[in-house]
Amino acid sequence: MKKTIPALPVQDITAAIGYYSEKLGFTARHQETDFAILVRDD
Structure with a gap:
C-alpha cells in the first residue's frame, strides 16, 4: 500500500x-468549516 486516506x-x-x-x-x-484535507510526504 502506497498511501491511505482515512476520515x-x-x-x-x-x-x-x-x-x-x-x-x-x-x-x-x-x-x-466541517472538514479539512491534510497531507504529509514521506
Missing part, C-alpha cells in the same frame, strides 16, 4: 489541524 471525525477542526500539523508534520491542503 477521522473530530469535535474541533481548528485544534485537530494544529495537532496534526505541529505534532505529526502534516500540512493542511484544504480547510472548510
